[in-house]
Amino acid sequence: MSELDETIKEFLVESLENLEQLDRELLALESDPTKIETINTIFRIVHTVKGTCGFFDFRKLEKVSHVGENLLDSLRSQKIAVTEVIITTLLRLSDTLRELLANIEESGCEGDGDYSELVGLLTSLNEQKITLTSEAISINSKSEGSVDESSVVLLKTQVSEEGQDDELQRMFYAAQSEWQNASSLEAPGAAAVPESSQIGAAENQAPSTVADGSESPKVSESKKSELSESSLRVDVNLLDKLMNLVGELVLARNQILQFTKSQNDGEFASTSQRLNLITSELQEGVMRTRMQPISTVWNKLPRIVRDIAHSCGKKVVLEMQGKETELDKTIIEAIKDPLTHVIRNSVDHGIESPEKRLAAGKGAEGVLVMRAFHEGGQVVIEISDDGAGLNTERIRAKALEKGLITSDKAASMGEAEVNRLIFLPGFSTAEQITNISGRGVGMDVVRSNIERIGGAVDVASNPGKGAKFTIKIPLTLAIIPALIVTTNNNRYAIPQVNLLELVRIEGAQLKQSIERIQGSDFYRLRGKILPLVYLDEQLGLSAANSTKSGGGILNLVVVRADNHQFGLVVDAIHDTEEIVVKPLGRLLKGISAFAGATIMGDGQVALILDIVGMARKAQIAKKEAAAKHEESRSNDEGKTSERKKMFVFELGTNKRAAVPLDQVYRLEEFPVQALESAGDHIVVQYRDGILPLVDLRGIYGEPPEISEGSLRAFVHLSGDRFVGFVVERILDIVEQCVNVERPYPKQGLVGSAVIQDKVTDLLDLSAILQLAELSPKHSFDAREAR
């Protein structure tokens, strides 16, 4: 019995491998339905499953693979043509076979699934023995006695207009059944002749023209058999065990190296140096055995892309570059889901429907490109589509609506920054999650999954042209660089990927820079508010909310988790080291603060901090929001924030306007008599040069006639030339926060703002110069004037 078990295991491994190839070949067949080599390969795969499962008592497996084989046999002998329906059904067959194999793997038997519908479908597809060749059509249309003339004409015109296989087939079925109905009523004898002769001919021809001997050698397969000579299967558990042992060895090596430093024995030193080198090489070698090409995950994607594209009526071509890029097995496992989700998202939301694409001047088929490559000890995976890109304004509005950002923030954020909001928890909503991208997962889960393995994800969008997701992940999880810190005399490791910077605050600075808002401490780092998390408190080593500023020194490790930054307060900061990550024992596993453990050079254990988990536990997001709320309130009261110096003037009765003071070079007053006209412009002699004047009062209509007195103006440096702007009256220079609003669009205006409690228009000087045709090339050289 156990011998049979071994054979069943072999059967499962072989069949599952074959099924992976089956999916690929089916997709290849879809893109080139006439390629006989592909059909032969597909036939052989199903044939092999069917032929082999007979040795065991797998009845269901045998039944479905048997009807599948029959259908494929008809395709192979060209009795019937490949259609989309057939491809889809064969893909279902592939899924079903996989499901049955999985059941066997799990429980030893096939389970109680009912596959009669699929069996029926495969059988009925096979029984439609119709050739979709031009020959068949001509036979039908020639048999005038039995075919309704109009339906043949209809068929022909449809064929020439549509030219598409599906449409053609549908029309053909329609015409065929019409023809059969008509013939059975009118001339049954005549109708039977062409039909039977057609099928008969196909059957007679089949064995001679498409016998097995017609198979041609395939490059990929001959490669595969060569490969099997030089490689062998190894149990993954064994590799894991080896990796663990190498980890132990690395730690022992580190201890010996440390010990060597304290010895004066030259021979011992050189031996341990040798041990060092060999260990490093061994470590690298074992790590390489765990590497797998990224194609192990990617191979499943064409099928996924096809299914999604089908279900939402889109056409998508998937291109893959860098399939051979290698990654650690554990990482391959970890990126499977996030990658699939990004792909789903791109097909579902990124790529437009064929109609929309054609309307936008693109090809009907969307292109999805996956690229993987190594860069600086990391693996970069890019997923780019040529779809519509992200709708930045909608994201902005939605984030605002969901309260993920404040309205101030929303206005000040750049496009790239807004686009990244899709990674925020709570951004994806139930209504937006279609059954495709959905499954209850948003992009925030993609990000946290990627960050959990020390990676990062980013998005870039080009409106109308497409979007690109970039995922960066470490090559391995087994050995990582980390910063060692201590708190309460215990050592902890902080993974390098989470680190931003180290800050040491001392003495008087300490009191000034720590703020307490709603019961939590914050540190103002370069004007930005940073929540503080006390490590000892988080780990339950000291009471919460005790005042910590007593020691006089605060060591801050600024870390990043999700979209947030926070300052982790520790007792002391040490070196950065390469550490071997060991999984946590069962006791510590449930604690969100730790990601694992490592053994230091002196043999002591240090726990690795899970910064993402810690941020969640400390409710960093909530604290940050509270602080920002507080801050924006105080902003409204005019206490802090970015203030701007504005130059305010009047351009007529109740027409207040302003420009930033840094755009004003000088204030001047010119007597009317000094004005001259040059071409279309009024100019004035100014510092040994000619200064063109623009009357800003003209923005609101005709400027008043200049007859006597003097003109007030400010001189502005445009490029490297001077221009004078004439105003009615200079009012003030004020310093305050300026919130720009755009109540109405007007040329020459940035918008308006409330300055000194009065509505004031903010001028766009460069736009005004363009209107007046006084862009830099028109005005005189400032260098001459100086």
Added chain:
Amino acid sequence: MPKALIIDDSSTVRSIISKMLTSWGIASIQACNGQEALQKLSTECDIQLALVDWNMPIMNGLEFVKQVRQESSFKEMRIIMVTTETEMHQVVSALEAGVDEYIMKPFTEEIFKEKLNMVGVIG
């Protein structure tokens, strides 16, 4: 001790056959298509029996039989074609090409033993 060559693209089928043969004291080597089988035959000299699958990539069973029967050095080698019902209607062409016997998958140990008996490999 007799020696056999098992030619099949399915590793599962190869090991099923190989295990049965071993239990009857027959040693075996394996090839996963006709071409590989021809290569194996050119280096191994004492193969008395070939068990050939029909449908294989690169070179199928029928082609293998045709080629091997052209060489006089393998005249004595017994060939059993291992088929499935899909190929049954073509068995005649296999017999014409020089196959001694055929057996249909799936088969039991008894049937297999009987076929070996018929070609005179075990008695």
